[in-house]
Amino acid sequence: MAVGGATYAHGVPKRPTLQDVADAVGLAPATVSYALRGERGSADTLARVQAAATALGYQINPIAAALASGRSRTVAVLCGSTRDLWQQSLTADLARALLAEGRHALVADADGHPEREEALLAKLRDQRPDGLLVAPLDPFAAQWEELARQLPVVAIGDRLAEAPSAGAVVFDNARGFAQVFDHLAELGHRRIAVVLPERPSTPDRPAERLVAREARRCGMSVDLVRTAPATADADTMTDHLATALGGRDRPTAAFCLTDSFAFAVLRAARRLGLEVPGDLSVVGFEDVEFADLAGPGLTTVDWGRGAVVDAAVGQLLAAVDDDEPLRTVTISPRLVVRGTTGPAPSRS
Amino acid sequence: MAVGGATYAHGVPKRPTLQDVADAVGLAPATVSYALRGERGSADTLARVQAAATALGYQINPIAAALASGRSRTVAVLCGSTRDLWQQSLTADLARALLAEGRHALVADADGHPEREEALLAKLRDQRPDGLLVAPLDPFAAQWEELARQLPVVAIGDRLAEAPSAGAVVFDNARGFAQVFDHLAELGHRRIAVVLPERPSTPDRPAERLVAREARRCGMSVDLVRTAPATADADTMTDHLATALGGRDRPTAAFCLTDSFAFAVLRAARRLGLEVPGDLSVVGFEDVEFADLAGPGLTTVDWGRGAVVDAAVGQLLAAVDDDEPLRTVTISPRLVVRGTTGPAPSRS
DNA sequence: CCGGGGAAGTGAAGCGCTTCATATTACCCA
DNA sequence: TGGGTAATATGAAGCGCTTCACTTCCCCGG
Structure with a gap:
């Protein structure tokens, strides 16, 4: 190549191979291979091989190793x-x-x-x-x-x-949900929105069932808001939320099964002119870093x-x-x- | 292994190889290799090879390919x-x-x-x-x-x-810095803290030089706060900030060369009892997602x-x-x- | 003193692919 | 009709390592 383009075939100094190390110590490649992994060989051999490898700057070729052994590290x-x-x-x-x-x-x-x-x-x-x-x-x-x-x-x-x-x-969603519901119940919330990812092929819906159970336990009613797993954008969430919060007897809190959802809800609330937590309480479910910085600090469930x-x-x-x-x-x-x-x- | 541990050597159905495809179409492996990459071969051969590969569920082994060709994709x-x-x-x-x-x-x-x-x-x-x-x-x-x-x-x-x-x-740091300094100058800030990562081996310090230039241009004085690149934790930042903000003629704004730094500053400010932006303005330099949600929304420079x-x-x-x-x-x-x-x- | 056993070392066969050099075929134009 | 050429196809040599099966050699007990 005359113009531009470095060609990386040149200037690459061809690294030493197992064979090179073997030659250096006067042993068979097989022996070196074992020795380098400390699988066999006398202490003496092992040391000599190590020394030679270091001296030559030998680095194993993981691709060759992967091909030969069938595992890739x-x-x-x-x-x-x-x-x-x-x-x-x-x-x-x-x-x-x-x-x-x-x-x-x-x-x-x-x-x-x-x-x-x-x-x-x-x-x-x-x-x-x-x-x-x-x-x-x-x-x-x-x-x-x-x-x-x-x-x-x-x-x-x-x-x-x-x-x-x-x-x-x-x-342990059961406990996580329980804590959230208790917290919201104590604050006097009676109707909440639950924002959860919609799953492609879910025969049974454990999360839904748990939500229902907790709602019953705490005497709450629930609006389910299902949204795509990756939805962190405010537009979609605003739509969802506008619908959910439209009625007269609207939810006063949103429990989001993901902090990203919670952030989206926070944005949506801002657009809809709702104060957090004055008009709407928001709970996340993951405790990402920066959850403490979001708005007045996101209430959430930490899983460590x-x-x-x-x-x-x-x-x-x-x-x-x-x-x-x-x-x-x-x-x-x-x-x-x-x-x-x-x-x-x-x-x- | 009797107890526990599945052994993954069994039950693996051994995937078809190039050779298998070659056998299936009655061609040499080399031909198949070329054909699959569309590098050579008649349209007819190509189609047949494709068909056979699909039929057998052949998937190239990238490790072998990498070893043979020297590139790994x-x-x-x-x-x-x-x-x-x-x-x-x-x-x-x-x-x-x-x-x-x-x-x-x-x-x-x-x-x-x-x-x-x-x-x-x-x-x-x-x-x-x-x-x-x-x-x-x-x-x-x-x-x-x-x-x-x-x-x-x-x-x-x-x-x-x-x-x-x-x-x-x-x-384009020159322009980025200029925008930040202009903005802060317009707001009446005359002394600002600049939080930047300390670099291990920096013969010249372009960022520092730029800061100095901008400060001169806007008639500001600057306190440099150098911190480890990964420092997003509030503790360290609180220390740094406490020192920087200790004096009587303290900086009224912090310009952080990273949004993560800015978040740390936000946390530190909270701990020190400083209102943002009342007592201290904070500017980031990256616009991470969620920067809009941090506190009252982080002012920052967006690089896309x-x-x-x-x-x-x-x-x-x-x-x-x-x-x-x-x-x-x-x-x-x-x-x-x-x-x-x-x-x-x-x-x- | 001999045979058995274990440790150390080795040869060679791959792993599954790429690619060069070569062979084969077909085609075109003189 | 024949020689040249381009297009296809192929054989075989690796890529650098692992690992099985085998040879050597030494030591020890009988």
């Missing part, structure tokens, strides 16, 4: 939608945690489309990851079953209905992202490395009361 | 610190954009430690990525030079001082993350695929005035 991270703040942070934290454990993270983002989730999965699988961490968009999809048979899978946020062999880190990440990564790597069984870990909630909730406005 | 994304909200979103967006272009993203996060940045780079390089997108922690490090000779590199946020052959997507992502990914892939030259793209700023800035308090 890479973990796929599939996220339902990074437009959701909590998931975005989760993904970043997972990648960081994996890296700390010496694995690379191969991240993909289904961006709210269940069909994309499926397609991405196929592609990720081709990269032969050692395991998969997924915040599933559609936990009821059939694909999980086969996948979980092929490699260790840990789901975050939902159990994979069709894949009993997969691990999971789930939230660190705990989630540790549980998920720990469990997955235990399965990958030591063939430990996968299980379901339940994370406990903590209600964090901030400024977006207040007494229900008196009915006029 | 993977792009490494190295991020200075995903604790910074803007970078976190940036990383997510980059991954999404890459995926849309059919590349996998291999993400790594230096987490604020320049030495980790170097180590990660070595590991990433071993994975033989086709290119590298990096939001550098230390744009002055020497390592970039060699790296940029070996593969296409695009830096985001800073030009890599030592690597003239690398591409870059940078911000979408534009940054497009420029970076577009440029990099053009270099990877078509050997196009890399260049420096400058992104223009837009000041977004929201609620965290107001008139300077009258001196008492």
